[in-house]
Amino acid sequence: MAGGKIRKEKPKASNRAPSNHYQGGISFHKSKGQHILKNPLLVDSIVQKAGIKSTDVILEIGPGTGNLTKKLLEAGKEVIAVELDSRMVLELQRRFQGTPFSNRLKVIQGDVLKTELPRFDICVANIPYQISSPLTFKLLFHPTSFRCAVIMYQREFAMRLVAQPGDNLYCRLSVNTQLYARVSHLLKVGKNNFRPPPKVDSSVVRIEPRRPGPQVNKKEWDGFLRVCFIRKNKTLGSIFKQKSVLSMLEKNFKTLQAVLASLQNNGEPALNTTSMDLGDQSMGMEDDDNEMDDDDMEMDEGEGDGGETSEFKEKVMNVLKEGGFEEKRSSKLSQQEFLYLLSLFNKSGIHFT
Numbered sequence: 371m372a373g374g375k376i377r378k379e380k381p382k383a384s385n386r387a388p389s390n391h392y393q394g395g396i397s398f399h400k401s402k403g404q405h406i407l408k409n410p411l412l413v414d415s416i417v418q419k420a421g422i423k424s425t426d427v428i429l430e431i432g433p434g435t436g437n438l439t440k441k442l443l444e445a446g447k448e449v450i451a452v453e454l455d456s457r458m459v460l461e462l463q464r465r466f467q468g469t470p471f472s473n474r475l476k477v478i479q480g481d482v483l484k485t486e487l488p489r490f491d492i493c494v495a496n497i498p499y500q501i502s503s504p505l506t507f508k509l510l511f512h513p514t515s516f517r518c519a520v521i522m523y524q525r526e527f528a529m530r531l532v533a534q535p536g537d538n539l540y541c542r543l544s545v546n547t548q549l550y551a552r553v554s555h556l557l558k559v560g561k562n563n564f565r566p567p568p569k570v571d572s573s574v575v576r577i578e579p580r581r582p583g584p585q586v587n588k589k590e591w592d593g594f595l596r597v598c599f600i601r602k603n604k605t606l607g608s609i610f611k612q613k614s615v616l617s618m619l620e621k622n623f624k625t626l627q628a629v630l631a632s633l634q635n636n637g638e639p640a641l642n643t644t645s646m647d648l649g650d651q652s653m654g655m656e657d658d659d660n661e662m663d664d665d666d667m668e669m670d671e672g673e674g675d676g677g678e679t680s681e682f683k684e685k686v687m688n689v690l691k692e693g694g695f696e697e698k699r700s701s702k703l704s705q706q707e708f709l710y711l712l713s714l715f716n717k718s719g720i721h722f723t
């Protein structure tokens with residue numbers, strides 16, 4: 371909960387650190403993504419587009435000095451704000467103390483990524499951009515349901531969230547997010563609406579979790595998309611011919627076969643056979659920075675030293691052929707097509723985790 375000491379920082383004149391911007395008693399830290407909304411009309415517009423009800427418990431991430439918080443308090447029943455910076459927490463307390471809002475604002479001091487989030491109806495936030503991806507998936511996997519999240523993102527990240535098959539920015543992030551939520555672009559926001567202005571433009575996006583959620587194994591889905599988007603513009607046929615991909619899939623396949631055989635024989639799983647994995651790739655829904663869009667890089671096609679066999683390669687190719695996917699590219703595949711292809715692989719005993 372809120373607490374800590376106020377550190378009064380004085381404006382530094384000539385030798386001011388370039389990453390800080392002094393304003394109103396608080397120096398803003400770029401490292402914490404502190405770009406405060408300074409345009410009240412924009413704040414009004416975000417709150418209005420969020421469609422807040424007077425009965426709503428609102429989650430705000432990174433309230434900063436409280437410009438958005440104030441409008442959220444006016445619109446909803448309660449605001450629960452998670453803020454990393456103790457100076458901001460104190461500023462918020464100072465700002466709302468003794469006002470009718472004070473007993474409807476709960477401030478949790480901490481890193482939102484490490485905080486167990488409470489139940490809420492709607493999330494409205496101007497977030498630090500460096501946590502965009504993990505925060506989005508933290509919200510999407512939140513155990514209790516909420517109506518929607520209305521979030522300010524860096525423009526390019528926002529456009530990736532909403533991108534459709536065939537769009538330039540369509541990527542693993544687009545497919546992943548849209549599996550769990552309906553996503554729409556609400557508002558373009560120029561950099562001059564912030565103090566200090568960030569280097570990039572921003573956009574407000576609405577994310578409505580799908581209820582019920584999709585019936586997929588999250589790790590399996592994530593592992594599958596990672597493979598499909600190794601090169602989004604290459605054909606799936608050439609991606610799935612790569613030694614590293616085949617060898618990982620065959621390892622998973624053999625592990626599963628061994629587990630099944632052992633269950634049939636003894637009713638007990640075989641020892642040491644349950645570590646199907648994707649190398650060291652985590653389930654983490656981090657940004658798609660590793661995705662390669664260029665067609666220049668060499669693919670490690672053909673049989674190699676990974677131990678993969680030609681029969682297994684044929685099995686994988688047959689799955690692609692069966693669904694008509696061999697010549698298709700991830701950059702143009704719809705979510706339904708990805709789900710269908712994954713179901714074909716799984717039906718053949720081929721798994722991605």
Ligand SMILES: C[S@@+](CC[C@H](N)C(=O)[O-])C[C@H]1O[C@@H](n2cnc3c(N)ncnc32)[C@H](O)[C@@H]1O
Nearest residue numbers: 405406407432433434453454455481482496498
């Ligand atoms: C872009 S500013 C938004 C401030 C305010 N909401 C506004 O719009 O004027 C982001 C805020 O998130 C806070 N913050 C940064 N990292 C955070 C984290 N991991 N968890 C919670 N808050 C964080 C920063 O201290 C800052 O106050």
